[in-house]
Amino acid sequence: MTISARWPALATASVVGLGLAVGAGVPASAAPQAPVVTRAGLDPALVAGRGATVDFAEQEAENTKHNGAVIGPDRAAYSLAAEASGRTAVKLTPGQYVEFTLPKAANAVNVRYSIPDAPTGGGITAPLDVAVNGKHTKKMTLTSEYAYLYNQYPFSNDPTAGLLHPDWWIAECACVPAATTPTPEISKPFRPMHFYDEQRLLLGKTYRAGDRIRLTASSGAAWTVIDLLDSQLVGLPHVNLVASNVLLFGADPTGKRDSAAAFDKAIAFAKKAKLKVYVPPGTYQVNRHIIVDNVTIEGAGSWYTIIKGKEVALSEPAPDGSVHTGVGFYGKDAADGGSRNVHLKGFTIQGDVRERIDTDQVNGIGGALSDSTIDGLYLRHTKVGMWFDGPMTNLKITNNTIVDQIADALNFHTGVTNSVVRNNFIRNTGDDGLAMWAEKITNTGNTFDHNTVQTPTLANGIAIYGGTDNTVSNNLVADPIREGSGIHAGSRFGAEPFAGALTIKNNTVVRAGTLELNWNIGLGAIWFYALDKTIDADIQVTGDHYLDSTYNAIMLVSDWGVKDLYSIEGVKFKDLRIDGTGTSVVSARVAGSASFSNVDARNVGAVGVNNCGSFGFKPTGSEFSLTDLGGNDGGGTTGPWLAAWELPNTITCDDRPPVVAPPAPTTW
Missing domain, CATH: 2.160.20 (Pectate Lyase C-like)
Structure with a gap:
């Protein structure tokens, strides 16, 4: 018997305890479902005092009013249910919905979801309708461009690919294919994984506790899985009028032009004038590393200041073996003395990494940073959120959110000492979280x-x-x-x-x-x-x-x-x-x-x-x-x-x- 076949009784016990029957959403005519707030899919009482203190409320889709189908629970790898928070989610066909009741006032939501890959890989996009209290609010664009890995390590984006390592042990057939006659066929796609992604949305106004947020699947995807919704009340943007403002040095807040050089100039001026660097609300295109040393860079908040970059192929490999570069804030190499007194706060770093190449330095934060702090960042779609190569000391990493990584969320690699990682929230990594x-x-x-x-x-x-x-x-x-x-x-x-x-x-x-x-x-x-x-x-x-x-x-x-x-x-x-x-x-x-x-x-x-x-x-x-x-x-x-x-x-x-x-x- 498979592992997944042994779990239905557990699923029934946990879901019925929340007032739902497995596989049956609340009928469309039913009253709004009372909000069930969880932490990692659990009653918060079970985890009191542990984990990160966050400013959002997590609600699992299976605990809501919906007319879709509950998938899971399942713990077998390579399944949509197994990768869902709590091992259960709700699958919608076009026109079906999941409706969340806000547990407290909110003006922003984050949706964890999955939609299909393209038949030959590379992902698709599809809209998701977001309505509040029955009134259309906004469209959210979902994508699977950053999801779906297949095959053996270091994985492939191609669902039709044959084995990357034909000589490796294959557990599914208990064989080494290259040494077996006849060579056993593997099912394709082979070992699909990393199905989910997340998308944030500012709602444009504050809604009250009890208001209903309905997510309706579109015909842009054959199916849409909703795992959960995080809702929160985002404060006003942080403003710093006495700072080295990147706009004064030519940064483009619309994201149309590359702003990397403007960031460099703002940093150089800030160090001379003994000021902080300030990055106002906007989306800034940065397609390479920004080298930081003895500088403070602060944004208006991670919902407002977004630093976003493309992955760029290098004309020839870098000395460290990288064949790509991309958006990231990096301390100097430890071999060059590393960086000190760097403080990064209150912005988003959003990469464009869709494949795992371990030699690539396409991480959100990197290098060696001593006597430094990283606080209140939101990182997604980089290879590793934060990867540090020491020797280095006294780094404090607090209150960050790191999601949807190809590899780790954070790695202290080689000679990191007396450093602290506290109150960070991590979800959907492709390797170790911390x-x-x-x-x-x-x-x-x-x-x-x-x-x-x-x-x-x-x-x-x-x-x-x-x-x-x-x-x-x-x-x-x-x-x-x-x-x-x-x-x-x-x-x-x-x-x-x-x-x-x-x-x-x-x-x-x-x-x-x-x-x-x-x-x-x-x-x-x-x-x-x-x-x-x-x-x-x-x-x-x-x-x-x-x-x-x-x-x-x-x-x-x-x-x-x-x-x-x-x-x-x-x-x-x-x-x-x-x-x-x-x-x-x-x-x-x-x-x-x-x-x-x-x-x-x-x-x-x-x-x-x-x-x-x-x-x-x-x-x-x-x-x-x-x-x-x-x-x-x-x-x-x-x-x-x-x-x-x-x-x-x-x-x-x-x-x-x-x-x-x-x-x-x-x-x-």
Whole structure:
């Protein structure tokens, strides 16, 4: 039985609890639906104090009045439902609608949606009618030009393409096609993903709580999926009259002419006159990097100041391997001393990136920035929202929204120290949401705190690859799709070893623990992976909540080829709440050890501990041992999750246990 086939009972429980029947919208003649406000598709009470504090209200389409069809829930990769927030959305045919009731006053909305790709790739556009209280308000233009990736890494925009790597293992047929006779056919499009995009719209006036916003699909697309609507009250534009105004240096706020040179001149003047650079309301075309050092650039607010660029092919590759450039604000290279005292605030960076080329520097923010701040930006359609190559120190990244990326939202890469990422909202990345990657030079003393990461279509919500004395705290991570999970600590990608302490505390992870496609096993909501080196730092996981995990809550694993070389030692789990696992609380597929204190679990689908160790199956027991420090309560149908008979290292190895869908999570 497929994973998706095991979830209907869960869907019914959660949706009926909100007053709807699965697959049946509220009849068109019914009264307006009372607004159901969620956070990452959950009752906000379940995530209080965790994740980013945002100025918008999230409403899932499936909780509204509509005459479309509910799709999902489904957790199988390559499906529209699986990539939806909460794993459920509403599909409309032309003329059908979804109607949201405003929970509070708003003058702006953001719609997360999907429409079909063009038959040969490249996307289409289609209008969406937006009406308030039955009166036509505006047309929103939807596009799939920045969605839809196919095939194997680094992916293709062509749905008709054959395998990019014919010699790679193909999990779908359990074969290496180039070595198989006859070569098995793959279905096309092969592994479609990254279906969704977002679009913002200022409504032109403020509407009151209780007013109804109806989104009606057009004939411009065969179908339109509405995932959710964010509504908010946007304040007046920020104005700075005593500043180096880019308009005075020739910037074009209509976006018709390239304004890059005007930005450079405004920055040069601001540094001489010791002023800030101000970018008034408008759309500014910038098609290359703007180099920033010792300067403050502020816009009128991310809804008003939009800096937008095309992706431009270079006549020859740059020294860093880039074959394109595009809009972005970059510090100087670390090799050139990096940049300092840079402050970016209150504008949008909108790129034009539609394919993944890892050597390309087509990120929204890049370079090395020390003693700097980035606050209140909105980034979309770049490769990576923010990618930093150190050494660099003391960067504070706060209150930003990063959506619809081809790869990561943010990556601290190489030698980033004493820096903070706090209160940022991230949705629909094509790789890790937030990452620290200590390649060649360790990352030290950094913190990811109170961020929300939703629906990464590949890899993890938050990933830490090596490093020293880093912290992941108070974050909300939801709905990773494939080959990753909510929180990940990995000795891989050539990262420096974990050292000192890795502190993971007070995070909530929901609907995580995805299928690892290449291994064909389920991961954990949090997972540790010893691939390149042993992991033996002081790792403490405290106060986390793992809700509705598709497979395991906790996983510790090594790769088969190095299982007898590397281990994961001494991880400490304390004060955790685990509400719902498709399989186990702990899955150990590595040598090593862990201790558990006050880890409470309920609705556990399989044996509490799935202990394979390093698959030696020795008479002395598993190569992985567990220590019970007390207070580990609860379990599931098989009994207490941490039973005395499992300790310290009883072999309880079931390579692929059946998945039992838990009920929807509730307050503890």
